[in-house]
Amino acid sequence: MTPPTVARSTGAAYLALALTGMAGHLVLRGMPGYAELALLAELLVVVSQALAAWGFFALFRRDHPTAAWGVASFGLANAIVILGSAGFLAVALAVGADPALAPGGDVEATVALLRALSDAGWQAGAVFFGLWLVPMGVFAITTRLMPRALGWALVVGGAGYVLAAVLGVVEALAPVADALAYLATVGELWMIGYLLTVGIRRTAPASGPVGG
Template identity: 40%
Template structure:
């Protein structure tokens, strides 16, 4: 693995985490009041700059998710072309889903600023649904990442299993979120392994000094002994 590629991948992944925390978890929770259109519109009107920062942070998620997807492919491709391609593919799909989700909140903010608000609450509900259902692809990008981590001589096997568990948790939570009301605690718990695994992965990518220059050699099959030539 290339140390330079590892650092760039870690920076992109760190950017993804920070933009996601800022935009979707911190800022949006201050602006969007579930089930209350008037309060949501009032929040956007009173905190237009903050809302704009939230949209910008979500765009940051789109960019860093796409970069991380491509860089993870480059980093892990020597360990397995198909799983590395799965990381890139699912990561890019998730980036597109976040872009669509951001379009909803951007349209809501633009309409409020123009003084002719569209159904703002609907826009935020669509945004939330896109993030929730998009978790399927976020989970699917973590599972092959975990598999390749298990193959890597530079990363701990435990991290690989945590990433696989976290990816499965994200996929399951997308179903759980709509199977019954009041499942917020369950979906939060399901996301815990992913959060742990991602930040540990970021730490290794950014701060590990030595990386193997080549992937581990595949086990060799025993050679079939050649039959001895018959005596002449």
Template identity: 30%
Template sequence: MRTARLAGLLYLVVAVCGGFAELGARSTIKASDDVAQALRDSAGLMKVAFAADVVAYTCFLLVGLALYALFKDVHRVAAVAMLTMNAGSVAIQSLDLVNHAGAVLAAQRGADELAVLFLDLHGVGYLIAQVFFGGWLIPLGYLVVRSGMMPRVLGYALIVGGVGYLLGLVVELVAPGADGVALALGVVGGISEIAFLLWLLVKGVSAPVRERVLVP
């Protein structure tokens, strides 16, 4: 029960910090008419967003570890797959912070085109990471369904959410102009994650997993 609640609390930190950095900072700047000038004017905001991302990625890795501890006896292979995707997402997004910092530094030095390029590169890195932070929901959803510790509908919702993230990535790559479709698919993934973290925080798990390892 404590592990589940801890995972929920950490997941909430991820949602708040990550949401602020991506939606409150970078997306706002990208929407500006003069992105480089917006970067200069909002250098302080971008530094706070950088710190928020560091906190979010650290907590996200801890979420993966906590959920692995919770579900490893349900299905070892699925639990390892979940943790691997989680760690892959953290690694890619952490490296992508170099582009975030580069955009601010380039703008402050008057290299406007380079600043915009760094911000665009960060967006590319974010899309690559989406393969992992979307993909990890699929084995996680399977584990939730298999465990019986939470309502199965939550597990199915996570699987659908993971597929939604991955389809959103495909839409971004194949039809970059279809932002509305990609956004809608991303919302599906986001809703499933919010429902899951709220259940962990409020309800926890109904019963411990039986000590067994299931082989596929």
């Protein structure tokens, strides 16, 4: 595929990741009776994250191999963690359908435990999701093939996401963690829009160094 096609495909995968993540984790997960749709959304998160990671690697490897490997590695790590979360949700559905699977016959407690494990997976995966934004931003800053402001928005947002994941384990700091997580939204939406409309500008400023 040509670079513009790779950029648009990566942007489309990233957009799918954002939409399925919001639908599954923020909406469907908390709605009774939508467990199967929540599981479907989580599996789509895994697929779209893996495709986006692959796309970023293809897009970045020529100009900044280190950033390309960083985005791909952290992105795939998050996809694997969310795949584990989806596995817990699938087992919770199976227990709900067949109470005999529940230890001691306690279906409610077993399902609650499995859902808690799934939530823990998202909490842990948030570290990788924040980390994958950092090399993405470094690419934009060092190569100047994308706006440097976009790069800084991604680096700051990624750091905020990681910090949010760490602080989120302390209940009293949960509001601060939630606020920090929103920092990444600006950079992410900007990157999605930029990939879909512009991609990589091969006429970078002359003073822009290339990393890697």
